[in-house]
Amino acid sequence: MSHLTIYQSNYVDATVVSNLFIDEYMKDANDAQIKVYLYLLRMMNAREATSVSDIADKFNHTEKDILRALKYWEKQRLLDLDYDSGKNLAGIHIRDLSGNDKDKAVSVPQPEPSFIPLPASSPSPELGSSKAFSALRSQEAPMPPSQETPQESSPYEKPSYSADQLREFKSRQETVLLLSIAESYIGKPLTPSEIKTILYFTDVLRFSDDLIDYLIQYCVDRGKKDFKYIERVAVNWAESGITTPKQAQKASSRYDKNVYTIMNGLGKDASPTVKEMEYITRWTKDYGFSTDIIVEACQRTVLATDKHRFEYAEGILSSWKRQDVHHKSDIAKIDSQYQQRKKPAPKQPANRFNQFTQNTYDFEALEQELLSN
Numbered sequence: 001m002s003h004l005t006i007y008q009s010n011y012v013d014a015t016v017v018s019n020l021f022i023d024e025y026m027k028d029a030n031d032a033q034i035k036v037y038l039y040l041l042r043m044m045n046a047r048e049a050t051s052v053s054d055i056a057d058k059f060n061h062t063e064k065d066i067l068r069a070l071k072y073w074e075k076q077r078l079l080d081l082d083y084d085s086g087k088n089l090a091g092i093h094i095r096d097l098s099g100n101d102k103d104k105a106v107s108v109p110q111p112e113p114s115f116i117p118l119p120a121s122s123p124s125p126e127l128g129s130s131k132a133f134s135a136l137r138s139q140e141a142p143m144p145p146s147q148e149t150p151q152e153s154s155p156y157e158k159p160s161y162s163a164d165q166l167r168e169f170k171s172r173q174e175t176v177l178l179l180s181i182a183e184s185y186i187g188k189p190l191t192p193s194e195i196k197t198i199l200y201f202t203d204v205l206r207f208s209d210d211l212i213d214y215l216i217q218y219c220v221d222r223g224k225k226d227f228k229y230i231e232r233v234a235v236n237w238a239e240s241g242i243t244t245p246k247q248a249q250k251a252s253s254r255y256d257k258n259v260y261t262i263m264n265g266l267g268k269d270a271s272p273t274v275k276e277m278e279y280i281t282r283w284t285k286d287y288g289f290s291t292d293i294i295v296e297a298c299q300r301t302v303l304a305t306d307k308h309r310f311e312y313a314e315g316i317l318s319s320w321k322r323q324d325v326h327h328k329s330d331i332a333k334i335d336s337q338y339q340q341r342k343k344p345a346p347k348q349p350a351n352r353f354n355q356f357t358q359n360t361y362d363f364e365a366l367e368q369e370l371l372s373n
Helices: 019-028 031-045 052-059 063-075 163-170 173-186 192-203 209-221 227-239 245-265 274-286 291-304 309-322 328-342 363-372
Strands: 079-083 089-094
Touching: 019 192, 031 052, 031 063, 031 089, 052 063, 063 079, 063 089, 163 173, 163 192, 173 192, 173 209, 192 209, 192 227, 209 227, 209 245, 227 274, 245 274, 245 291, 274 291, 274 309, 291 309, 291 328, 309 328
Parallel strands: none
Antiparallel strands: 079 089
16 A cells, blocks of 8 residues: 655755654653654655654564553543544644644645545555555645544543643642642652643542642652653553552552562563553563462573563563463463373384385486386
8 A cells, every 4th residue: 555645835954843842741751752753844844744663663662652651642632543434543733833733633725735645545544554644634634534543542541731721830839839749759859741640630530739749758768750751650550540648558568569579470570661561561460470470480580581581472472461360270281282282193003914014216317217228
């Protein structure tokens, strides 16, 4: 399937990056996410089409890395992902950070839209496949409504707060004390982005000041001052229905035990990184595995490899998930079936017809030799 082409009348051989992106968003993003966003801006300005696989090859990342980066920027409301009727990625709408487009997509129709939709007769590639489109369109040209797929909103989705909302939050008497406590834990003045995260804790997650105090202290005590990590813990608490520091303390002790049991199972004695926590959360929540099953996969991983152990364990656990494993007894059945398949075919018993050594002859060469005599 052909790529989608971008048309733009005022082409300039330069890429403009918003100062707001540099000031507010770039510091919290990882290497892959920054590369993907800047590359999208560059391709849009150059009127060139691209794809998920092209971007992955460009930066030596996997296609899943690229899709995760796109999802990240969509969550940050810097872009919108457009899907076709088959829920396959069909286009990207990069939002304008200079105006109100950060809060809602522009819907002004243009006489000559710069986004070329997929032909109706063309099959749509699956999201994440090597042929999946990551087509770019200009900020002013929206997808036709009939081709947009509504996105399910999470009850804990982080809003994009305005400067006025931030000023109003900072002006509250109780907020001043809360921010002062947070800064004492973090050991530095909070950035506007970090203050917005605390606003998110009170506004969306409905955390009390005491719970936010305990949350930040809990993360800092574990060597985690990154607000992305703190936010992930907060969302986990909200999803678990935690509303008081006492509930959080009880859940944390149980949570810590499981996390560090898994870390030890992989031969690691340090605190998990954000990426490692993503794996552990996937295994425990998305896959629904108990700790003993995860530890079994970790032990097999340690015996098999010294490198990329989380990725290796993910391969084992995702396979068990596909095979509907729920208990360790299910693993024993899978192992038994595997050993049965590996057994060599039984040898045929010797008799007077097959006990002699078999020979192979080149009958064509023999025939030539006979004819030459």
